[in-house]
Amino acid sequence: MKTAKKLTAARPPKKFVLKRMYKYRFLYLLAVPGFIYLIINNYMPMVGLILAFKNYSFAKGIFASPWCGLSNFSYLFSSKWAKIMFRNTICYNLAFIVLGTVLAIFVAIVLGEIRNARAKQFYQTVILIPHLVSMVLVGYLVYALLSYSNGFINKGILENLGMEGINWYTEPKYWPFILTIVHLWKGFGFQSIVFYATIIGFDKTYYEAAVVDGATIWQQITKITLPLLRPTVIMLTIMSLGRMFASDFGLFYQVPMNTGTLYTATTTIDTFVYRAMMEDHDVGRSLAAGFLQSILGFVVVMITNTVVRKVDSDSALF
Amino acid sequence: MAGKGKGFQIFSNIVMAVLAAGALLPFILLAVSSITSETTITKYGYSFIPRDVDFTAYRYLLMSGTKIIKAYGMTILVATIGTTANICMTMAVGYLLSKRDLPGRNLISFFIFFTMLFSGGMIPSYIVWSQQFHVSDKIFGLICPNLMMNAFNVILMRTYFTTNVPVELCEAAEMDSCSQVGILFHISIPLSKPMVSTLSLFAALAYWNDWINGQYYLIRNKDLYTIQNVLNAMQNNVQFLKEYASSSMGEFASSIPSLGVRMAIAVISIIPIMIAYPFFQKSFVRGIVIGGVKG
Numbered sequence: 001m002k003t004a005k006k007l008t009a010a011r012p013p014k015k016f017v018l019k020r021m022y023k024y025r026f027l028y029l030l031a032v033p034g035f036i037y038l039i040i041n042n043y044m045p046m047v048g049l050i051l052a053f054k055n056y057s058f059a060k061g062i063f064a065s066p067w068c069g070l071s072n073f074s075y076l077f078s079s080k081w082a083k084i085m086f087r088n089t090i091c092y093n094l095a096f097i098v099l100g101t102v103l104a105i106f107v108a109i110v111l112g113e114i115r116n117a118r119a120k121q122f123y124q125t126v127i128l129i130p131h132l133v134s135m136v137l138v139g140y141l142v143y144a145l146l147s148y149s150n151g152f153i154n155k156g157i158l159e160n161l162g163m164e165g166i167n168w169y170t171e172p173k174y175w176p177f178i179l180t181i182v183h184l185w186k187g188f189g190f191q192s193i194v195f196y197a198t199i200i201g202f203d204k205t206y207y208e209a210a211v212v213d214g215a216t217i218w219q220q221i222t223k224i225t226l227p228l229l230r231p232t233v234i235m236l237t238i239m240s241l242g243r244m245f246a247s248d249f250g251l252f253y254q255v256p257m258n259t260g261t262l263y264t265a266t267t268t269i270d271t272f273v274y275r276a277m278m279e280d281h282d283v284g285r286s287l288a289a290g291f292l293q294s295i296l297g298f299v300v301v302m303i304t305n306t307v308v309r310k311v312d313s314d315s316a317l318f
Numbered sequence: 319m320a321g322k323g324k325g326f327q328i329f330s331n332i333v334m335a336v337l338a339a340g341a342l343l344p345f346i347l348l349a350v351s352s353i354t355s356e357t358t359i360t361k362y363g364y365s366f367i368p369r370d371v372d373f374t375a376y377r378y379l380l381m382s383g384t385k386i387i388k389a390y391g392m393t394i395l396v397a398t399i400g401t402t403a404n405i406c407m408t409m410a411v412g413y414l415l416s417k418r419d420l421p422g423r424n425l426i427s428f429f430i431f432f433t434m435l436f437s438g439g440m441i442p443s444y445i446v447w448s449q450q451f452h453v454s455d456k457i458f459g460l461i462c463p464n465l466m467m468n469a470f471n472v473i474l475m476r477t478y479f480t481t482n483v484p485v486e487l488c489e490a491a492e493m494d495s496c497s498q499v500g501i502l503f504h505i506s507i508p509l510s511k512p513m514v515s516t517l518s519l520f521a522a523l524a525y526w527n528d529w530i531n532g533q534y535y536l537i538r539n540k541d542l543y544t545i546q547n548v549l550n551a552m553q554n555n556v557q558f559l560k561e562y563a564s565s566s567m568g569e570f571a572s573s574i575p576s577l578g579v580r581m582a583i584a585v586i587s588i589i590p591i592m593i594a595y596p597f598f599q600k601s602f603v604r605g606i607v608i609g610g611v612k613g
Contacts, residue, residue, distance in 0.1 A: 017421045024420055026499045031414040031426075034407035037467050038433055044446045045438025051445070061449060107337060113330045125599055126338040128606075129345070132591055134527035136549045140584040141344035143553070144351055144364040150577060152347055155363025189341065193603060194610030217326050236610075249440075249530065257553060270440065277441050278534070290439040298436045318431065 052291035056283050072288035079285065081263075081272055089247050089268040092176075096183050097240045101233060103184055104191035109221055111192065112199045124196075127189035135250025142182060142255050172265035175256060179266065182255050183248070198232045199225060231312055238311070242304040245269060245296045269293045345588075352376070352581035359577045375578035379586070386548070386586065393544040396460045397525035404521040405514060407467045412475030413502050416483070434469045444534055457542055459535030465524050471517050474608060478513040479506055516605040519598050526591065545587045552580055 021028075048062055055068040076082050107127070114120045130138075145152050146168040154165035168174060206224050215223070247268035256266045258275075267275075269289055276286035309316035343366070351364040355372035362369060379386055414420065415427055438446075443463060453459040483506045491501050507514060532547035543551065551558045595602075 021421045027414045030410040034411040042433040045442035048438050048442025110330045110333050123334040123338050127341050130341050134546050136529045136546050139553055144347050150363045152364050156365055193606050197607040286441050290441045294439045301435050
């Protein structure tokens with residue numbers, strides 16, 4: 001993202017603005033569909049956020065709906081779900097960041113140590129497969145494993161061990177673990193490749209010198225690889241923290257199959273907003289929760305960017 | 319990087335083999351289940367071991383008529399139109415921003431960039447698309463919302479144009495009275511093929527795997543279901559399987575092999591991606607590295 005800055009740095013002379021505009025007239029024209037798309041898809045919904053302070057009615061539309069002050073918010077916080085969804089969103093994100101990063105660094109280092117080029121290529125290819133498929137499909141995979149009457153875990157493992165099958169889809173207590181595992185399973189290949197690409201970019205002479213000095217592999221990892229990886233890890237972690245209030249709708253909606261008994265463990269802001277709007281027709285709560293998510297998300301991105309700029313100004317977003 | 323221990327090589331290979339197996343096993347479970355007979359599934363559950371090989375689920379899908387083919391057609395249609403629109407708009411805006419002496423460049427950059435910082439969220443977006451633009455139950459509902467362009471790709475494209483297309487070359491073309499649009503098509507795009515293909519790939523994958531637009535915007539019109547929407551509907555509603563297939567189908571009239579059919583449809587939905595994967599793997603990895611490290 002260094003480029004955002006270069007852009008402001010190279011400012012051309014102010015003269016002949018009209019002449020240059022004329023020169024590029026067709027390029028502006030070509031870009032117009034893109035601008036219109038962003039206005040519709042991104043800017044109009046931003047305006048739509050004011051609906052959180054309105055009593056929205058589909059018949060009246062965005063502007064004609066009457067204002068209602070903060071009542072949507074007080075209504076939202078009168079629900080027990082307000083606390084649950086914020087807790088879940090934040091806790092899942094923290095768990096995903098910590099575990100995801102540790103696992104990905106581990107995999108990246110191990111992958112980097114493999115010398116057989118074919119094997120390396122093979123592993124790299126295979127661990128990315130989960131990243132290729134949709135969350136709906138992941139829901140099927142999880143179902144094949146966890147279904148009460150037909151799932152592999154109950155029928156293939158627990159039953160053979162002489163244990164009772166577990167009714168996975170009615171017991172919220174298992175789901176923090178299940179969702180974390182599914183998230184790691186789907187994302188570890190992707191994240192590992194990011195770190196792996198960083199590692200293979202390191203200066204080889206450090207390692208050569210270390211080998212000459214008789215360093216073990218463990219010493220090379222702890223004394224060279226990890227310290228060199230630190231800036232990347234810090235950067236990516238801070239950026240993930242910037243998405244603290246966002247959650248993967250597919251993971252939390254599709255993988256637990258939108259099961260009511262699991263809501264205490266699976267409700268995040270995104271699934272709450274969706275269900276309130278589309279299933280319960282509880283528009284006010286949905287809009288209030290969505291508003292908080294957008295604003296908090298923006299605040300967190302601004303804070304993290306300020307932090308990033310302090311840590312490593314080249315990596316800052318702006 | 320340059321260890322000499324043989325033990326460590328063995329360790330690394332074992333770890334990676336275990337992880338690779340972990341990544342693959344659920345898919346194997348799915349595939350095996352789809353070719354297992356209904357009675358075996360009921361008795362032994364979904365299993366990695368094919369106790370009997372039985373293609374009833376696939377035969378059922380073949381017999382249930384053109385619906386699955388139609389859903390496939392929709393997926394391909396939506397992905398093709400969407401990806402084309404996406405890459406055209408991304409290139410157009412990215413190219414415009416790559417002109418260093420463009421009047422209004424900072425303003426336009428900010429306009430693009432701000433969408434990465436702040437978003438209205440799902441519901442306002444849903445209200446805009448469904449109430450203002452009436453995309454619900456139309457094919458536009460699958461194509462337009464959220465997937466047609468994003469700021470991050472525009473910035474990647476612009477950066478690629480500025481760093482990989484020599485300014486001198488563009489100036490030389492200008493001297494030869496080549497128009498700015500001509501430079502885009504004859505110089506910039508041919509020189510940016512790797513980036514264009516990577517961004518197209520990611521757009522195509524996003525469309526192929528998208529089910530959220532269908533969930534929001536296809537409320538009554540099930541004829542427009544893509545393969546992901548079919549999977550989604552079937553997961554959330556067992557009845558859908560029965561509605562989906564025609565009612566009178568000879569040997570299946572009494573009982574639908576629903577346990578196997580679900581898995582068979584799931585398998586069918588990923589086969590094209592798995593076949594194509596070896597061909598786009600390089601581009602895919604490059605995209606991950608560019609997006610991950612810079613983003």
